[in-house]
């Protein structure tokens with residue numbers, strides 16, 4: 001068993017916990033933006049490929065306490081880094097601090113530097129030579145989290161973690177060409193679908209301002225039980241390469257049982273994908289946008305995702321829509337929100353008209369609208385059933401649920 005930290009967007013922690021529970025992983029501690037857990041390495045890799053909300057997965061290497069910079073240098077010099085990577089591999093150090101640690105150490109960069117110095121000193125002491133730092137594409141990313149100790153306020157707990165993911169797990173791979181100007185992260189889009197009460201086996205799903213169709217694509221993956229990493233898995237099986245940094249880690253490469261388990265896992269998940277894609281049928285997913293360039297990006301993304309045949313896309317104004325199949329549906333929407341797109345007066349009018357159209361044309365349906373601006377939210381004259389706080393690219397938002405009677 002190893003210890004891991006799994007991060008996910010703020011506000012999606014409960015979804016992450018239920019994914020972990022379903023996978024049979026025991027959670028040690030909940031945290032803001034993630035969870036600490038203890039599990040078998042292969043199960044952690046399975047989560048890396050199958051979690052819809054995780055952003056990154058880290059393996060915990062060490063946990064100790066310090067009260068000053070020198071202590072960090074000493075403890076990191078004594079850690080057996082050669083068990084993690086070799087002299088010819090590159091590395092980078094990233095850090096995060098809680099409020100108390102930031103206040104105590106002030107120059108947090110200096111602490112990252114100390115950890116890096118400790119690693120370098122360790123290799124130099126042992127081999128007379130050191131591995132290089134690469135801040136862009138390192139083989140190993142070492143992540144340090146410093147928090148005030150719960151037992152002694154003068155001491156700080158340091159956790160040293162190794163990032164297994166490489167690029168963020170939200171990068172599913174269907175968004176490689178042109179990118180929409182305000183896209184949702186794919187794992188946040190999946191979280192919105194999971195937070196909704198959409199009945200995936202019987203209800204149509206409408207995204208009234210679909211942009212690059214992220215929510216519809218994620219919903220289709222959920223409906224057909226296709227793992228979020230499916231495109232990466234196919235690339236891995238065809239070209240024997242993948243975006244996950246653990247593929248280069250000694251932790252993985254030196255464990256032949258883990259490698260064999262991983263090979264079987266990707267094959268099993270690929271079979272699951274083949275079955276899911278074969279059963280995917282049109283009639284459930286409907287995306288609308290009034291911008292031709294947005295729809296072009298959406299088409300490109302659904303093509304790359306290999307599900308363009310099941311996602312109907314149409315140029316239409318969201319204030320004039322009707323249920324696509326005449327029956328009640330679930331509506332999701334991530335309207336433009338001032339900070340990035342659109343002008344205030346126009347937006348106020350758009351939000352109001354959009355709410356009025358939902359009221360008149362979508363009786364019996366349920367709508368989920370992701371809104372960051374409370375003034376704009378008030379322009380929708382519908383009663384809110386639930387308001388779920390979420391963080392979207394640094395913006396505090398609410399996912400508002402409206403039951404349309």
Ligand SMILES: C[S@@+](CC[C@H](N)C(=O)[O-])C[C@H]1O[C@@H](n2cnc3c(N)ncnc32)[C@H](O)[C@@H]1O
Pocket residue numbers: 180182183184185189208209210211212213214215288289290291294316317318319334335336337341350
């Ligand atoms: C924030 S973006 C949506 C991003 C999307 N969720 C994604 O992941 O790419 C808002 C979208 O609303 C569209 N839009 C703005 N006004 C609209 C209207 N009246 N009718 C339909 N779409 C509209 C914009 O063209 C833009 O693509």
